[in-house]
Amino acid sequence: MREEVRKTLARFQSPGNVRVLTRKLTFDDGASEILEALHRQKADLAPTLAFIDPFGFTDTPLDLTCRLTNFASCEVLFTFMFDHINRFLEKETVANHLQSLFGTDGFQIATSKTGHERKQYLRDLFRDQLKKECGFKYVTSFEMVNLQGNSVYFLFHGTRSHKGLEVMKNALWKIDPAGGFRFQDRFAGQEVLFGGDTVDVSPLRRAILERFSGVDVDVKTIAKFVLIETPYNANQWKYKVLRPLEEEGLVSALTPRSRRFSYPNGTKLRFGSLRSPAGNDSLQ
Numbered sequence: 001m002r003e004e005v006r007k008t009l010a011r012f013q014s015p016g017n018v019r020v021l022t023r024k025l026t027f028d029d030g031a032s033e034i035l036e037a038l039h040r041q042k043a044d045l046a047p048t049l050a051f052i053d054p055f056g057f058t059d060t061p062l063d064l065t066c067r068l069t070n071f072a073s074c075e076v077l078f079t080f081m082f083d084h085i086n087r088f089l090e091k092e093t094v095a096n097h098l099q100s101l102f103g104t105d106g107f108q109i110a111t112s113k114t115g116h117e118r119k120q121y122l123r124d125l126f127r128d129q130l131k132k133e134c135g136f137k138y139v140t141s142f143e144m145v146n147l148q149g150n151s152v153y154f155l156f157h158g159t160r161s162h163k164g165l166e167v168m169k170n171a172l173w174k175i176d177p178a179g180g181f182r183f184q185d186r187f188a189g190q191e192v193l194f195g196g197d198t199v200d201v202s203p204l205r206r207a208i209l210e211r212f213s214g215v216d217v218d219v220k221t222i223a224k225f226v227l228i229e230t231p232y233n234a235n236q237w238k239y240k241v242l243r244p245l246e247e248e249g250l251v252s253a254l255t256p257r258s259r260r261f262s263y264p265n266g267t268k269l270r271f272g273s274l275r276s277p278a279g280n281d282s283l284q
Contacts (some may be wrong), residue, residue, distance in 0.1 A: 004065035026059040027052060031068045047073035056084045058094075058244050062103035066134040075164055076134070080126055080141070083117065088131040089118075103129050120186075123154055130158045138165040138228065140171055142183050142194065152181070164225055192231050201240045206234045208241060209250070213274035216254060219263045237265055 009020050023030060038045060040230075050069055054060045069076045085101075088094050092110050098107050102125060110121045123141055130139045136158030144152045157168045173194055175183065183194035190203045207230055208222065219238070226232050243261045245251040246269075254268040263269075 001150050003187075020148055027054065028059045028061065028064060031064050035067055035266075045071045045074055046096075049077060051077045055077045055242075056090075057101050058097045061100040062129060062133055063100075066103075069134060069158070070134075072160065075157065075159040075161075075168075076136070077168075078132070078156040078158070080123070080156055082122065082143075083150070083152050084156055085122065086118065086151075102126060102174075103133050107258055117223070119151055124152075126156065130156060134158060136160060138162070138230070140165065140169065142180055142185055142231070146181055146183055155183075162224075169227065169233050187231050194231075204230055204237055205241050205245070206239075209274060210269065212271045214268075214271060216268060216270045219267045219269065221264060222269075242269070245280060 006022060014020055022144065022170075025033070030131060034045070047069070048069070048071070050065075052060060052065060065076060065078070068074070085098065089098070089107070099105055104125075104217065106125055107122065109117050110125075113121055123143075127139045130136050137160045138282060139155045139158045145155050146152055153195045154174075157165075157172075159165050161167065172183065173215075175194070178268070185194075187193045187203050187207070190200070192203060193199060204226065208226070212222065213224055219242075223238070226237065239261075242251065242263055246253070246261060250272050252270050254270050255266065257264065258269060
């Protein structure tokens with residue numbers, strides 16, 4: 001693996017003022033070394049995207065991840081090896097490693113759960129710990145699934161920046177995972193698959209209708225909702241959801257526009273009520 005990394009880096013055309021260094025260290029040792037150097041120099045870490053990609057779940061303590069990224073302009077991309085964790089979850093011999101990974105013994109609750117319920121609990125626990133312990137305002141996760149439908153790992157992204165969240169989601173939607181795998185996320189009770197031109201936006205449609213039923217709202221607020229509270233990309237799906245809703249008469253524009261079915265900044269929309277007087281859903 002180390003030789004493959006060297007070959008890849010050798011093909012990288014870096015600017016003259018950039019140096020690429022390789023070190024054979026565990027994450028624990030490498031991160032500690034960086035933090036000790038910063039402490040000696042009384043310096044802060046430069047803006048950093050720390051990509052923590054463990055094989056398994058040892059040597060990646062949460063407290064060290066938090067210390068390494070505890071700077072305003074630092075973000076983390078963490079490979080959460082769910083398959084390994086799930087297989088060894090009930091082994092007492094690795095309990096200390098899991099305690100270190102999660103930064104809590106709350107993972108033990110998952111031993112009484114199975115299937116999707118266990119997976120969701122462990123995912124949510126790690127997400128919440130990244131927020132609580134590391135101070136990341138926005139934490140998103142994307143599940144890597146093989147063609148047999150088995151969850152291999154989650155890719156967690158933590159950032160304190162709204163812009164950082166936007167850029168990362170844009171990038172992840174463009175990724176075409178290696179053959180035999182796919183990215184997905186679960187939202188509103190359905191699986192959302194990343195990539196391709198035929199992505200199902202019906203969960204997003206329902207979420208927008210439910211969130212803004214019966215209110216007047218500007219498109220900036222809708223875009224923020226989509227970006228922060230759904231796995232979708234706000235700009236990418238605006239015309240796949242808002243335009244059909246307007247065409248169906250479920251949404252109307254309150255502000256003038258240069259052309260119909262366009263949604264420039266400043267556009268204000270009115271959403272109809274989600275329920276009809278009879279109590280039945282009127283917006284599907």
